[in-house]
Amino acid sequence: MTPDDFHFLARLVRRRAGLSLGDGKSTGLEQRLIPVMRRFGFREAAALIGELRLGNDTLAAAVTEAMTVNETSFFRDPQQFARLRDELLPRLLAAHREDRHLRIWSAACAAGQEAWSLAMMLDAMPLHGWTIDLIATDICGDAIGRAEAG
Incomplete structure (x- = not known):
């Protein structure tokens, strides 16, 4: 993948999802594109990127989803949950003690295990x-489907 193609993909994914593709190394990126290339009938990443440059929104959505992590498990990072429980939630509860209402957003929830853990x-x-x-929200439609199915 050419540096120009990498930077095009990086801008596309940042614009669509706010994701950063990192340090400019395209090796891992190309691996993530293989299933998308197969699904849409492309043999080379350059052809896929050429179609993206033409504004194919369906393809852009598939490429963006391919760049997401979708890693999830119950209580995946125990230290984060401990900080939520011991530090953040007590402050939020104190700040909302009058209205007794909290709204919590679990962004990038994948299949929902972290949200269920919370x-x-x-x-x-x-x-x-x-x-x-x-x-709980996620940009990946497949992940949301798994979360909704339980």
């Missing part, structure tokens, strides 16, 4: 009388 952690806390809205 829900389980909140359920174990003494939050009677509170309204907690937990919203």
Whole structure:
């Protein structure tokens, strides 16, 4: 992949999803493109990129999804959940003690395990009388489908 093609893809993915493709090394990027190339019938990354340059939005969405991590597991990073429980949530609860309402957004939720982990952690806390809205989103339609299916 040429540096120009890499930078085009990097700009496309940043614009569509806010993702950074990193240091300019295209090796891992090309590996992630292989399933997209097969799905859309391209034999070379250059042909795929040429079609992207023409503005094929369906292809751009597939390429963007291919760049996402989609790694998820329950309580995946125990240190982060401990900080949420011990530091962040107590401050949020104190700040909202009058209205007793929290809205929490789990962005890039993949199949939802982190969001469910947060829900389980909140359920174990003494939050009677509170309204907690937990919203989980992801740009990857397949991941959202897995999350919705449970």
